[in-house]
Amino acid sequence: MATLGKLVEGKVAIVTGSSRGIGRAIALKLAECGADVAINYSKSADAAKEVAAQIEGMGRKCLVVQADVSSFADAQKMVDEVVEKLGTLDIMVCNAGINKDGVIWKMTEEQWDQVIDVNLKGYFNYCRAAIPVFREKQYGKIVNIASINGLRGKFGQSNYTAAKGGIIAFTKTMARDLGNKNINCNVVAPGLIATEMVQAMDEEAKDKSRKEIILGRIGEPEEVANVVAFLASDFASHITGQTLNVDGGQLM
Ligand code: NAP
Numbered sequence: 001m002a003t004l005g006k007l008v009e010g011k012v013a014i015v016t017g018s019s020r021g022i023g024r025a026i027a028l029k030l031a032e033c034g035a036d037v038a039i040n041y042s043k044s045a046d047a048a049k050e051v052a053a054q055i056e057g058m059g060r061k062c063l064v065v066q067a068d069v070s071s072f073a074d075a076q077k078m079v080d081e082v083v084e085k086l087g088t089l090d091i092m093v094c095n096a097g098i099n100k101d102g103v104i105w106k107m108t109e110e111q112w113d114q115v116i117d118v119n120l121k122g123y124f125n126y127c128r129a130a131i132p133v134f135r136e137k138q139y140g141k142i143v144n145i146a147s148i149n150g151l152r153g154k155f156g157q158s159n160y161t162a163a164k165g166g167i168i169a170f171t172k173t174m175a176r177d178l179g180n181k182n183i184n185c186n187v188v189a190p191g192l193i194a195t196e197m198v199q200a201m202d203e204e205a206k207d208k209s210r211k212e213i214i215l216g217r218i219g220e221p222e223e224v225a226n227v228v229a230f231l232a233s234d235f236a237s238h239i240t241g242q243t244l245n246v247d248g249g250q251l252m
Pocket of ligand 1: 016017018019020021022023040041042043044045067068069070095096097098118145146147148189190191192193194195196197198
């Protein structure tokens with residue numbers, strides 16, 4: 001694939017959940033496009049180190065931070081550390097996500113709380129910590145990863161889709177709150193993308209989703225990362241409060 005060029009040259013980014021999958025692809029893409037990148041993970045230390053080595057191999061700085069995104073205090077700590085060690089913060093990409101599926105009549109309180117804590121509160125935590133830095137410098141890019149299922153609902157995913165729909169509404173409100181400070185807030189909503197999260201789906205559900213995709217194939221993490229890099233760059237300076245589906249036409 002052709003490279004995007006130095007879209008975010010000299011910028012500093014945080015990508016949550018960037019040890020694997022879509023987050024990993026976003027962290028690598030932002031580095032390839034010229035940014036220093038702080039990566040975050042909860043359990044996959046070796047995978048996170050491998051991403052960091054690749055970023056440093058591109059001549060960019062990288063910070064690796066282990067933190068559960070559902071902790072408000074840890075989010076503030078990570079942003080403070082990034083500003084101290086990488087000099088500033090320009091781009092916040094919230095991506096870390098999990099699923100704990102179950103039909104609504106069987107969903108437990110624990111399944112509900114775990115997914116909302118990581119997939120919705122985790123996004124609030126990192127945006128809330130980053131925004132004072134952005135307001136101070138009157139510059140910032142927030143890109144939140146939701147899902148097309150946050151726009152339409154999905155069988156057995158009431159917790160996950162509530163979080164994803166919440167991310168979309170939350171990001172639109174942030175766009176309104178922060179527009180006068182030159183801070184762009186947007187959402188990327190992927191369809192079915194080839195990561196471990198999708199490998200874990202049962203074959204029947206995966207097949208059903210695959211058949212919905214107009215382009216006839218599951219997307220690659222890098223195809224999401226390309227759009228995130230664009231939205232995180234000044235080429236998207238007049239775009240805010242938007243949700244861009246990267247789904248091969250799956251939701252159309
Ligand atoms: P994935 O392959 O399962 O990777 C998830 C990433 O999030 C890992 O790096 C994981 O790190 C991290 N993570 C999970 N819980 C965390 C926590 N509590 N704190 C910090 N990091 C945590 O998932 P993915 O498919 O790349 O999904 C990434 C995002 O895209 C999610 O928000 C997901 O909902 C969304 N999405 C995915 C698809 C898809 O088809 N794949 C479609 C639509 C939307 P550790 O391994 O260290 O825990």
